[in-house]
Amino acid sequence: MAKPANSFxxxxxxxxxxxxxxxxxxxxxxxxxxxxxxxxxxxxxxxxFSTGVFSVERNKFRVFLQNELGHAAQSVEQEYGVLSxxxxxxxxxxxxxxxxxxxxxxxxxxxxxxxxxxxEPLLGQTVGxxxxxxxxxxxxxxxxxxxATVNPALITAESxxxxxxxxxxxxxxxxxxxxxxxxxxxxxxxxxxxxxDLLPQWQMEFSVQPGDFFFTTINGATESDLPLSRLYYxxxxxxxxxxxxxxxxxxxxxxxxxxxxxxxxxFEVSAMLFKLQYTPASSPYIRAFTMLAPLxxxxxDASRALYxxxxxxxxxxxxxxxxxxxxxxxxxxxxxxxxILYSGLHQDINLYPKGxxxxxxxxxxxxxxxxxxxxxKFIRQNRPIQILLLALFIFGVGAAALLSRRHVxxxxxxxRKVKTGKVTHHKKTNIQEIDDLMAFLATQDESDALxxxxxxxxxxxxxxxxxxxxxxxxxxxxxxxxxxxxxxxxAKEITxxxxxxxxxxxxxxxxxxxxxxxxxRKELLLYVKMIQERKDKTADDAN
Amino acid sequence: MSKKLIQxxxxxxxxxxxxxxxxxxxxxxxxxxxxMWHNYGGQMQSAMxxxxxxxxxxxxxxxxxxVSVTSVSASRDIQEKLFMxxxxxxxxxxxPDLVTAYPKTALFLSRHGLIVPLDDHFTxxxxxxxxxxxxxxxxxxxxxxYVFPIAKSTEVLFLNQTLxxxxxxxxxxxxxxxxxFEGIAQAAVKYxxxxxxxxxxxxxxxxxFFTADSWFNMAQVGIAQLxxxxxxxxxxxxxxxxxxxxxxxxxxxxxxxxxxITGSYSSDLMRTGEIICSIGSTAGILFYGDxxxxxxxxxxxxxxxxxxxxxxxxxxxxxxxxxxGLCVARSTPEKEYAATLFLKWLVQPRxxxxxxxxxxxxxxxxxxxxxxxxQEIARVENTNIKELLKTVMQMYAEYAFLIPPxxxxxxxxxxxxxxxxxxxxxxGRAIVLRENQEASIISENLYRTFIGF
Numbered sequence: 001m002a003k004p005a006n007s008f009x010x011x012x013x014x015x016x017x018x019x020x021x022x023x024x025x026x027x028x029x030x031x032x033x034x035x036x037x038x039x040x041x042x043x044x045x046x047x048x049f050s051t052g053v054f055s056v057e058r059n060k061f062r063v064f065l066q067n068e069l070g071h072a073a074q075s076v077e078q079e080y081g082v083l084s085x086x087x088x089x090x091x092x093x094x095x096x097x098x099x100x101x102x103x104x105x106x107x108x109x110x111x112x113x114x115x116x117x118x119x120e121p122l123l124g125q126t127v128g129x130x131x132x133x134x135x136x137x138x139x140x141x142x143x144x145x146x147x148a149t150v151n152p153a154l155i156t157a158e159s160x161x162x163x164x165x166x167x168x169x170x171x172x173x174x175x176x177x178x179x180x181x182x183x184x185x186x187x188x189x190x191x192x193x194x195x196x197d198l199l200p201q202w203q204m205e206f207s208v209q210p211g212d213f214f215f216t217t218i219n220g221a222t223e224s225d226l227p228l229s230r231l232y233y234x235x236x237x238x239x240x241x242x243x244x245x246x247x248x249x250x251x252x253x254x255x256x257x258x259x260x261x262x263x264x265x266x267f268e269v270s271a272m273l274f275k276l277q278y279t280p281a282s283s284p285y286i287r288a289f290t291m292l293a294p295l296x297x298x299x300x301d302a303s304r305a306l307y308x309x310x311x312x313x314x315x316x317x318x319x320x321x322x323x324x325x326x327x328x329x330x331x332x333x334x335x336x337x338x339x340i341l342y343s344g345l346h347q348d349i350n351l352y353p354k355g356x357x358x359x360x361x362x363x364x365x366x367x368x369x370x371x372x373x374x375x376x377k378f379i380r381q382n383r384p385i386q387i388l389l390l391a392l393f394i395f396g397v398g399a400a401a402l403l404s405r406r407h408v409x410x411x412x413x414x415x416r417k418v419k420t421g422k423v424t425h426h427k428k429t430n431i432q433e434i435d436d437l438m439a440f441l442a443t444q445d446e447s448d449a450l451x452x453x454x455x456x457x458x459x460x461x462x463x464x465x466x467x468x469x470x471x472x473x474x475x476x477x478x479x480x481x482x483x484x485x486x487x488x489x490x491a492k493e494i495t496x497x498x499x500x501x502x503x504x505x506x507x508x509x510x511x512x513x514x515x516x517x518x519x520x521r522k523e524l525l526l527y528v529k530m531i532q533e534r535k536d537k538t539a540d541d542a543n
Numbered sequence: 544m545s546k547k548l549i550q551x552x553x554x555x556x557x558x559x560x561x562x563x564x565x566x567x568x569x570x571x572x573x574x575x576x577x578x579m580w581h582n583y584g585g586q587m588q589s590a591m592x593x594x595x596x597x598x599x600x601x602x603x604x605x606x607x608x609x610v611s612v613t614s615v616s617a618s619r620d621i622q623e624k625l626f627m628x629x630x631x632x633x634x635x636x637x638x639p640d641l642v643t644a645y646p647k648t649a650l651f652l653s654r655h656g657l658i659v660p661l662d663d664h665f666t667x668x669x670x671x672x673x674x675x676x677x678x679x680x681x682x683x684x685x686x687x688x689y690v691f692p693i694a695k696s697t698e699v700l701f702l703n704q705t706l707x708x709x710x711x712x713x714x715x716x717x718x719x720x721x722x723x724f725e726g727i728a729q730a731a732v733k734y735x736x737x738x739x740x741x742x743x744x745x746x747x748x749x750x751x752f753f754t755a756d757s758w759f760n761m762a763q764v765g766i767a768q769l770x771x772x773x774x775x776x777x778x779x780x781x782x783x784x785x786x787x788x789x790x791x792x793x794x795x796x797x798x799x800x801x802x803x804i805t806g807s808y809s810s811d812l813m814r815t816g817e818i819i820c821s822i823g824s825t826a827g828i829l830f831y832g833d834x835x836x837x838x839x840x841x842x843x844x845x846x847x848x849x850x851x852x853x854x855x856x857x858x859x860x861x862x863x864x865x866x867x868g869l870c871v872a873r874s875t876p877e878k879e880y881a882a883t884l885f886l887k888w889l890v891q892p893r894x895x896x897x898x899x900x901x902x903x904x905x906x907x908x909x910x911x912x913x914x915x916x917x918q919e920i921a922r923v924e925n926t927n928i929k930e931l932l933k934t935v936m937q938m939y940a941e942y943a944f945l946i947p948p949x950x951x952x953x954x955x956x957x958x959x960x961x962x963x964x965x966x967x968x969x970x971g972r973a974i975v976l977r978e979n980q981e982a983s984i985i986s987e988n989l990y991r992t993f994i995g996f
Contacts, residue, residue, distance in 0.1 A: 151840040160840065169584070169616045180620040188815050189838070191807075197617070198811045200584070200830045204840050245588075270779060272588075286574055286609065310576075310599050310609045 008471045025527035026408045033400030041393060041486055045381065050307045061285065061374065062330045065244045065345040068280050068367045072290050078352055083137060083250050087266045088249050090133045091252035094126055094144060094265050099256050109256035113148045120187050125166035126164065127194055134168050135179055141167040141268030145214055147261060152463050161214060163263065164190065167199060171273050208505045215251045217264045220357040221253035228255065230356045236294050246271040248306055260486050271306050278308035280367060288369040295348065295362040299323050300334065315340065334368060344368035410434055436476060443479045467527045470516045481508045486528055568877045571607040575881050579609055579641040583616040583902065587829065589899040595896055602888050608881040613639060618867065622648045629655040640874050641882050645867040646949050649690045650683050657869040660687035664883040677907050680946045681868050690868035691886050694904030697862045697944065698760065698852055699934055703819040705845035710734055721820065725856045726793045729752055733799025747976060751786040752805035754812055755822040758964045759861055759957040765789040767945045771909030776950045777958055788855060790990055797968040798975050798982040804968040824865055828903035828931045847927055849934040864944040866904060903931050967993045
């Protein structure tokens with residue numbers, strides 16, 4: 001059979017040997033310590049897990065989410081509730097004013113579409129109300145869209161609606177007593193009259209299309225006979241045609257006293273305003289963001305959501321949807337279509353009163369953070385504990401190796417001495433069993449020697465023979481004392497050597513005397529001397 | 544060496560300088576939030592927002608800085624609020640850590656101890672990276688840099704090419720007329736007459752040809768072109784021969800209806816087809832789309848072009864250097880350092896060119912201007928911005944640039960001039976229409992009254 005390669009061969013040989021002869025005492029001892037260490041480590045881990053040490057950061061994150069979401073949800077419901085009420089009031093006031101103005105023109109509300117020449121003066125009459133509403137409320141814009149166009153002959157007339165859109169350029173931070181108002185949509189003559197600058201995205205009229213804020217609100221009002229307070233509609237965050245930023249629109253229908261729907265009015269909450277209001281507070285989770293989104297079939301419609309956060313951590317792309325997974329330990333998981341995962345919490349937001357025409361539209365406010373960030377944070381938090389446990393384990397293995405070696409060393413040494421016949425050279429180990437065994441073996445050796453000598457000395461003295469014979473009847477403890485007497489130690493020295501009291505020595509002496517038929521230590525030493533002399537003589541003869 | 548490689552090397556040097564000059568007090572685990580007000584609205588806001596988010600996600604995250612925009616408003620509104628803060632008015636908002644401001648506003652803020660000089664945050668080597676004239680404009684009374692340039696602008700002539708060609712075909716007036724203010728004045732008079740003649744049944748319904756966003760800037764630059772000085776610490780020099788030339792070239796077409804005198808921005812008039820050319824800031828380019836809207840809501844597809852700033856007859860090619868910069872508020876050393884770090888990052892050529900190519904501003908580093916501008920012009924898709932950048936490059940090759948003085952009285956003097964000039968022009972126009980007098984006679988009378996303001 002070919003020889004195995006060097007290192008592998010050695011290992012194989014050792015294993016084969018191990019299988020034949022069994023593991024050494026040191027290895028057994030090491031394995032024992034290792035099992036002990038593993039048991040201790042397991043217990044420690046169990047304690048750490050059960051006391052939640054590893055989930056401290058997770059708990060902190062959950063508390064952060066609960067606090068942020070709680071505050072933001074309360075604020076959103078309150079702010080949006082106020083805007084909803086103010087929107088309804090604005091719609092009532094505008095409807096009334098438009099009706100009066102039309103009446104002055106000798107027109108019925110239904111005639112407005114066919115008399116576009118009155119649109120500009122009519123809109124001019126509403127600027128005051130719109131500006132007052134904008135100044136009063138925390139909103140980035142106010143608008144009025146009439147169900148008529150200034151030029152019905154145009155091809156685009158179907159999708160064009162006359163109106164006004166006033167934007168507050170600094171709705172949140174700067175003093176709202178003197179808001180900076182710009183015209184986003186409306187006749188330029190009104191901008192001149194009111195000294196309003198145009199925004200770069202200015203257009204004379206609104207571009208509308210089926211399914212947008214205008215038609216949804218109009219249809220809601222047309223299809224039901226609910227009161228105005230049940231007819232307002234929150235249009236999700238989307239880009240109004242030719243507008244540069246995302247916004248949510250509160251839309252309330254303008255209904256004349258005869259039931260004619262004149263148009264739509266309301267407030268805008270721009271993405272910028274939402275961001276300024278609802279960006280999560282400074283925290284270790286710096287990429288956390290707040291999101292107000294339509295909730296459809298357990299999915300957050302991220303494409304029509306407003307976001308608030310310092311970073312672009314929110315789902316990218318306008319077609320993003322976040323499916324909601326079941327919460328684990330109080331934290332929910334959200335997955336985008338691209339497979340990006342977020343952790344956080346969400347809460348349903350009630351934007352409509354009971355019985356509203358749009359109460360089927362659900363909204364949710366969520367506070368989220370990309371899972372990637374969270375994983376890094378959790379790993380970082382547990383890293384010191386993990387390093388500590390690993391260090392403890394490595395130390396434990398080292399200690400087990402060292403202890404097993406030191407623990408077995410005296411036994412191995414003793415065995416080696418036994419094997420080499422050097423029992424008498426054994427040094428005290430302070431391990432009682434080994435010391436006793438070695439003493440016993442040493443005595444055995446000496447006794448055997450005595451027996452040989454005794455046989456030689458048989459003819460010399462029957463008394464000595466009897467003495468030697470009786471030595472074998474001594475107990476191990478008595479033998480230890482006797483041996484020390486043989487080596488010339490005094491009783492006092494023996495007490496120190498064997499760490500026993502003088503009374504114990506006396507007791508041993510008494511028994512030794514009895515068993516050896518001597519009456520005193522002097523007589524005992526005489527016998528010993530005789531034996532020693534004989535032993536020396538034998539040795540000389542041998543030489 | 545390829546431009547991309549140069550760009551990368553430049554970026555690396557800048558990044559190393561950013562990393563190397565830290566005061567070590569920023570903590571990524573506890574980031575500082577830098578609040579910012581700026582006047583880059585609309586499309587410019589999107590560009591700025593993208594840059595800020597990129598900063599927050601990269602250097603900001605690494606260093607522990609979050610830049611948070613808390614207001615986007617027109618520069619004059621920001622200025623008003625800053626004055627409220629400086630005056631300690633009740634209800635005034637908190638001072639932001641970073642704010643866009645013109646040197647004259649910065650002068651006011653620095654005297655109230657609200658902003659800090661930035662010289663200590665830049666090494667000499669770093670400072671040499673920027674165009675010296677842009678840096679100089681930001682130095683105030685004590686010679687220290689308070690207004691850090693992130694993007695500058697100048698004034699150009701915007702033209703509705705479609706309507707002008709229609710006018711040119713009918714009257715024979717060519718683009719050459721638009722090289723001088725005198726030529727523009729003649730074209731304006733002609734345009735008014737031509738548009739008036741299109742509706743023979745309606746008297747005096749001709750259209751204005753031209754307007755300027757700042758008549759004060761026009762006079763200031765005009766006198767500089769003619770070699771004089773318009774602004775002194777306590778008055779405007781309106782009695783010189785140079786000024787008289789400017790007066791004549793400006794007021795006469797205004798009296799005859801060729802110039803529009805309104806409170807509106809010139810871009811508002813251009814977008815409604817009420818005028819066909821105007822002088823305004825390069826940053827106004829974003830207001831020009833590809834259509835104009837008439838009062839009956841009909842729209843017309845048009846092409847806008849950008850021409851170099853016109854020159855008064857006999858004058859040199861001089862244009863104004865405009866655009867403020869960002870000022871750093873006096874706060875904690877950490878915040879001041881963090882704000883400066885953001886500024887340095889923002890004007891690195893890569894970031895600076897991205898902002899420039901979507902806003903119509905000019906970059907501020909020599910490398911960006913000299914090496915990457917042409918590349919950017921080729922890359923930009925917006926034809927209006929593409930044309931603008933070409934014109935600006937031409938102007939920077941051929942023109943000298945006037946940096947307005949930082950006199951305390953400048954704001955007041957410019958406002959007074961603007962008001963008086965418009966008042967004179969409107970009054971004169973009313974007299975022309977009412978009394979059918981010769982415009983030159985009315986101009987003479989108005990000048991005598993006007994120069995005494």
